[in-house]
Amino acid sequence: MEALQTRQLVIDIPGRANGSPLDLTVEAGQTWGVLGPNGAGKTTLLHTLAGLRPPRQGEVRLGERSLSALRRRIVAQRLGLVFQDRQDGFPATVLETALIGRHPWLSPWQMEGGDDLALAEQALEALDVAHLSDRLVNTLSGGERQRVAIATILTQNPDIWLLDEPTNHLDLHHQVAVLRLLEDQAKSGKVVFMCLHDLNLAARWCDHLLLLFPNGEACWGPAEQMLMPSVLERLYNQKLITVEADGAPVFVPVRS
Numbered sequence: 001m002e003a004l005q006t007r008q009l010v011i012d013i014p015g016r017a018n019g020s021p022l023d024l025t026v027e028a029g030q031t032w033g034v035l036g037p038n039g040a041g042k043t044t045l046l047h048t049l050a051g052l053r054p055p056r057q058g059e060v061r062l063g064e065r066s067l068s069a070l071r072r073r074i075v076a077q078r079l080g081l082v083f084q085d086r087q088d089g090f091p092a093t094v095l096e097t098a099l100i101g102r103h104p105w106l107s108p109w110q111m112e113g114g115d116d117l118a119l120a121e122q123a124l125e126a127l128d129v130a131h132l133s134d135r136l137v138n139t140l141s142g143g144e145r146q147r148v149a150i151a152t153i154l155t156q157n158p159d160i161w162l163l164d165e166p167t168n169h170l171d172l173h174h175q176v177a178v179l180r181l182l183e184d185q186a187k188s189g190k191v192v193f194m195c196l197h198d199l200n201l202a203a204r205w206c207d208h209l210l211l212l213f214p215n216g217e218a219c220w221g222p223a224e225q226m227l228m229p230s231v232l233e234r235l236y237n238q239k240l241i242t243v244e245a246d247g248a249p250v251f252v253p254v255r256s
């Protein structure tokens with residue numbers, strides 16, 4: 001099933017040429033990683049896919065429909081976004097924050113019910129932040145906040161997960177725990193589409209990759225076809241050594 005599609009999509013980065021229009025077909029059950037250097041447009045792409053920024057050209061489609069033709073509430077039910085940076089200025093607790101994930105599913109003045117509460121509590125448990133339920137989010141550490149943000153999307157339970165650097169701020173154990181959770185989501189038929197700075201995590205956990213170059217050029221496809229050392233060196237402007245460990249390629253930057 002084609003869950004997410006882009007047709008001749010050009011993201012709108014001021015002053016940049018159109019580059020390669022994106023014709024992506026992302027199917028249910030797939031895990032995509034978006035790789036590229038700083039400023040390549042990864043965040044802009046995720047925001048465009050979420051309908052938060054208009055594209056310069058082309059369209060995003062959710063299933064059979066154009067994203068721009070769908071009501072915001074329907075989009076919010078089908079698609080969840082974990083932002084790279086969050087302003088948690090609003091004094092909400094961890095549990096209240098997770099419950100925001102239920103809002104797309106409630107009518108305007110409807111309060112969350114027992115089922116919503118149970119979903120939020122399960123999500124906080126899954127992200128190992130249940131013990132922080134009553135804490136204000138603006139008192140949490142960076143990694144704890146990141147896990148609460150992911151728990152909020154788990155509570156939302158969309159078909160399409162868009163994540164901007166989901167492993168940011170996370171220690172090694174929690175990086176793997178989050179990637180396993182995303183793997184389980186994909187196995188259950190969801191789409192996982194995430195920007196990653198860690199090439200090795202992408203090589204290990206993604207089945208498809210999109211490489212975004214700073215000039216707007218792009219290529220995409222099955223991960224094993226995209227993980228070509230010469231292309232990755234050009235992408236990051238960095239010489240790499242490739243080794244294999246635990247069944248996956250590992251890319252190490254050359255020191256000198």
Ligand SMILES: Nc1ncnc2c1ncn2[C@@H]1O[C@H](COP(=O)(O)OP(=O)(O)OP(=O)(O)O)[C@@H](O)[C@H]1O
Pocket residue numbers: 013014036037038039040041042043044045
């Ligand atoms: N409102 C804006 N006005 C001008 N330029 C912008 C605007 N928003 C983004 N840009 C530029 O668009 C480019 C892409 O930004 P974006 O945040 O999408 O990159 P990124 O690949 O996510 O980078 P990073 O790896 O650093 O997070 C950057 O050069 C950024 O400076």
